[in-house]
Amino acid sequence: MFRSLKVLVFFITVLSLDSLFGQSEEFEPCGHRHVIEDLESRFPGYKKEYDKMYQDIIRMSKSKTTSINKRKRRIKDTIYTYDTTIVIPVVFHILYSNTYENVEDSLLVNQIEVLNQDFQRQNPDTANTRSFFKSRAGSMKVKFVLADTDPNGNPTNGINRVLTSVTSWGTSNGVNNNMKYTARGGVNSWDPDKYINVWVCDMTYGGTERVLGFAYPPNSHPYWTISSLKAEQGVVIHYKCIGRNNRRATTNLLRSSNMGRVATHEFGHYFGLRHIWADDQNLANRCFYDDFIDDTPKQGTGSNFSCYPQRNTCTEANDLPDMIENYMDYSTHPCQNMFTEQQTRAMQSTLETYRSSIATYEITTTTTVIDTVEYDEMLVFYRSDKSQIIVEVVDKELDVTLSFDLFNIVGQKMMETVTIEKNETIIPASKFSQGQYIAVLRTGDGDLVKVQRLIVD
């Protein structure tokens, strides 16, 4: 009895969602698919290059190498390690033809807050991630800020308000780029190599919503360097769903997307992510194609403004339901609360390659390594916060096996010899008392490579 009641409730829910929104044939929350098609039509061969770029991002995200040089610098004779946060300036271009469209500053401020929370996994609803997905959640050390300097070097609050005579920017498929050009009634981007440009404008078409946003993905295509395309880099957000608790979200559809996560989703595309169901919803075998992200389950279609925990569109080994929590799904905003670990690594890869010019690095914590060794391609240091000794072979493939020994100052060996076979080896150091030690690295043949003083505190 209860079972059939539940089934009945589900069907009512599905029916009512479809009838509430009633636009599933035409409406999509995001115009990503159309962006790719538009670029393919303008630049034949684009899709192939885009796929290649995407595979590169995924490959890099899985590689072991870390950006050691970005977090470690030699200053005089003292070596510091840095924990860094990537800081990215954002400019909002508010295109309005009436005061209602001229969204208030507070929405843009809370939009930045939402982006930071979601990307750093500091969002207040992380507890809603289901237990079997919790360990897959990822975070990025990235901080979005409103730009404080405009392209001319003048102070700005990062909000560029432009009155326009254009009343709507939507098209039947939602990916009109006119808002990105002053000559077409929009506003030219600020240098896309230095800012993330976000155009906030009326994306309705024929009086109804078609897409809530779209973004241009990073690209390795040779045409990408032409100025007209570079000028289109950025994110477009419908003015009714910019920020959290936007009072303009007056329909059921918009109310289900009113936590500022349209921007989270579109920034995901901007940093190279695909939808988690791989946009193959129109193919016969929707479970064949994947987003190539290993820690998202296969998914056949996007959750069309639903939040149904039992949704499971593809069956696979070690089957799990669809990850409706994912920002790259089409689930309702209250349903969403995570990027996965591999998604964040993929976005990090994008930042370090295709979008490296946009990032500046802010030092959040500095650890002084108390030693005055020559900085060469081998480095041994002690990290007090985690009680670890780190042996690093910097930016170099290990072509010989090394051994590592630690002695106290009277020459007693403090632990078993450790074999160094990778770029970074972590040795637990909690059992070592405070004091000075001597770290010795030798080749497998016993040749001395490095002797270094180490202070454990």
Ligand SMILES: [Zn+2]
């Ligand atoms: Zn999308």
